[in-house]
Amino acid sequence: MNGPRKLFVKSFGCQMNVYDSRRMADTLAPEGYVETATAEGADLVILNTCHIREKAAEKVYSELGRVRRLKEAAAAEGRQLVVAVAGCMAQAEGEEIIRRATMVDLVFGPQSYHRLPELLARAKRNGTAVDTEFPADDKFNHLAAPDPIAIRARGVSAFVTVQEGCDKFCTFCVVPYTRGAEFSRPVAKILAEIEHLAEAGVREVTLIGQNVNAYHGEGPEGGPCSLARLLERVAQIDGIERLRYTTSHPRDMEDDLIAAHRDLPQLMPQLHLPVQSGSDRILAAMNRRHTRADYLDIVRRLRDARPDLALTSDFIVGFPGETESDFAATLSLVNEIGLSGAFSFKYSPRPGTPGADMDDQIDEATKSERLQRLQQVIERDQAAFYRSCLGRTFDVLFERPGRHNGQLTGRSPYLQPVQVDAPLRLIGGIATVIITEVGSNSLFGTLTQANAQYPSSESALLPAGA
Numbered sequence: 001m002n003g004p005r006k007l008f009v010k011s012f013g014c015q016m017n018v019y020d021s022r023r024m025a026d027t028l029a030p031e032g033y034v035e036t037a038t039a040e041g042a043d044l045v046i047l048n049t050c051h052i053r054e055k056a057a058e059k060v061y062s063e064l065g066r067v068r069r070l071k072e073a074a075a076a077e078g079r080q081l082v083v084a085v086a087g088c089m090a091q092a093e094g095e096e097i098i099r100r101a102t103m104v105d106l107v108f109g110p111q112s113y114h115r116l117p118e119l120l121a122r123a124k125r126n127g128t129a130v131d132t133e134f135p136a137d138d139k140f141n142h143l144a145a146p147d148p149i150a151i152r153a154r155g156v157s158a159f160v161t162v163q164e165g166c167d168k169f170c171t172f173c174v175v176p177y178t179r180g181a182e183f184s185r186p187v188a189k190i191l192a193e194i195e196h197l198a199e200a201g202v203r204e205v206t207l208i209g210q211n212v213n214a215y216h217g218e219g220p221e222g223g224p225c226s227l228a229r230l231l232e233r234v235a236q237i238d239g240i241e242r243l244r245y246t247t248s249h250p251r252d253m254e255d256d257l258i259a260a261h262r263d264l265p266q267l268m269p270q271l272h273l274p275v276q277s278g279s280d281r282i283l284a285a286m287n288r289r290h291t292r293a294d295y296l297d298i299v300r301r302l303r304d305a306r307p308d309l310a311l312t313s314d315f316i317v318g319f320p321g322e323t324e325s326d327f328a329a330t331l332s333l334v335n336e337i338g339l340s341g342a343f344s345f346k347y348s349p350r351p352g353t354p355g356a357d358m359d360d361q362i363d364e365a366t367k368s369e370r371l372q373r374l375q376q377v378i379e380r381d382q383a384a385f386y387r388s389c390l391g392r393t394f395d396v397l398f399e400r401p402g403r404h405n406g407q408l409t410g411r412s413p414y415l416q417p418v419q420v421d422a423p424l425r426l427i428g429g430i431a432t433v434i435i436t437e438v439g440s441n442s443l444f445g446t447l448t449q450a451n452a453q454y455p456s457s458e459s460a461l462l463p464a465g466a
C-alpha cells in the first residue's frame with residue numbers, strides 16, 4: 001500500500017468513547033493510518049457507538065446509511081472503504097449489525113480495540129470479522145502510547161480512563177452488560193500515561209470511568225488505592241494544573257474524596273453527580289442504593305468542603321411506575337439543590353435490563369411532558385448560575401483560537417467556554433480573566449491588569465500552523 005491510509009473515527013455517546021476513539025487511532029498509527037476529519041476519502045471508517053438509549057442506536061443506523069453511500073462511491077472509483085462498528089452497540093448487538101447493515105466489515109466491542117490490526121487482517125481474509133469477547137487480558141497493557149504530535153493536535157485538556165465497567169446494576173442501565181464488570185487500572189500505569197501527556201503540553205486531565213469514584217486500582221504499595229489518593233498523585237505531576245473526574249455514583253462518594261475537594265487546589269470546583277430521581281420509591285426501583293436524603297447529605301458535605309463547588313447531575317423521567325407525585329419530588333429536589341446544569345432524559349427501556357420488563361411503563365406523551373417541565377427548571381437554574389458569574393474573576397485555561405481574530409477560547413473552572421481577546425502565545429496557559437458578559441452557554445471576559453504582560457508560559461500547544 002502506498003502512502004498513509006486515512007482513518008475517520010466518529011464517537012457517539014460518552015467521554016469514555018472519545019477516549020477509546022483516540023486510543024484506536026493510536027493503535028492504528030504504527031500501521032500507517034493517519035486520522036482525517038471527515039469520512040469522505042477515508043480508507044477506514046470506525047463508528048464508535050453508544051447503546052445507552054434507543055435514540056443513540058438509531059443515530060448509528062442512520063449514520064451507517066450515509067457511510068454505505070460513501071463505500072459505494074469509493075468502489076466506483078476503484079478504492080476500498082472498510083467500515084467498522086465499535087463500542088457498546090457493537091458489544092450488545094454483535095453479528096446482528098452485519099445482518100442489518102451488510103456493508104459493515106468489522107464489529108468489535110469496547111474490550112477488543114487493542115486487537116484492531118489483527119481484526120482488520122481477519123476481515124480482509126474472511127470478508128467480515130466480529131469480536132465481542134471480554135478477553136481475560138487487559139487491553140490497556142497492549143495499547144500504543146500516543147505520539148506527541150497527536151497529543152498536541154488534541155489540545156491542552158485530555159481524558160484518561162482509570163476505571164471501566166460497572167457492578168451497580170441500576171435497573172435502567174445497559175453499561176454492566178456492554179462494558180462488563182468493574183475494572184480499575186493500576187496507579188503506576190495511569191501516572192505514566194499522564195506524565196507522557198504532560199510532557200507533550202497537556203495541562204488539564206479528566207479521569208474518567210463509568211463509575212469513576214468506585215476506583216480501587218493497585219497502588220504503589222500493592223494494596224488498593226482510592227480515587228482521592230490517585231488524584232493526589234496526579235496533582236504532583238509537573239505541568240498538570242487542573243484535575244477533574246467523571247462520572248461518579250453517590251454511593252461511592254467517600255469521605256477522603258469529599259476532603260480532596262477541600263485539600264487539592266488542582267481539583268476544579270465542579271462535580272457531575274447523577275441522582276436520576278428525587279423520589280425514594282423510584283430510586284429503590286432503579287436499584288440506585290441511595291435515598292434522596294443520602295444525596296442531599298453528600299451535597300451538603302461537599303459544599304462544606306468546597307463552598308464554591310458547582311454541581312451538575314443526570315435525571316431520568318418516566319421510569320416505570322413514576323407517578324405525578326414521584327415526579328414532583330424530582331422537581332422539588334432540583335429546587336432544593338440549585339444545580340449549575342443537568343442532563344435529563346426520557347426513560348428508554350433497554351433490552352436485557354430489568355426495567356424493560358417492569359409493569360407500569362409510562363406512555364411517551366407523559367414522559368415528554370415531564371421532561372419539558374424538568375428542563376425548564378434546570379434551564380432556569382443554569383441561567384441563574386451563568387448570571388452569577390458576571391463580574392467574577394476566573395482563572396481561564398486557554399485552549400484554541402476563538403471565533404474572531406485576536407480572540408482565544410478557554411475554559412473557566414466550571415468548564416464554561418470563555419471568549420477573551422488575548423495573544424495566541426497564551427494557548428496552553430492559564431490567566432486570570434474578569435467576566436464582562438454572559439451568554440446562555442458561554443462567557444466573555446478581559447484579561448486582568450496583572451496579566452497585561454503575561455510572560456510566564458510560552459505556548460506549549462500552539463495549534464498546527466498558528
Ligand code: SAM
Nearest residue numbers: 172173210247249274314315316345346347348
Ligand atoms: N454511571 C453514571 C451514574 O451512576 O449515574 C451514569 C452513566 S450513563 C452512561 C449516563 C446517564 O444516562 C445516566 O446517568 C442516566 O441518566 C442516563 N441513562 C442511562 N440509562 C438510561 C435509560 N435506559 N434511559 C434513559 N436514560 C438513561
Ligand code: SF4
Nearest residue numbers: 166168169170173175
Ligand atoms: Fe449504569 Fe451508572 Fe448505574 Fe453503573 S452506576 S449501572 S453505569 S447508571
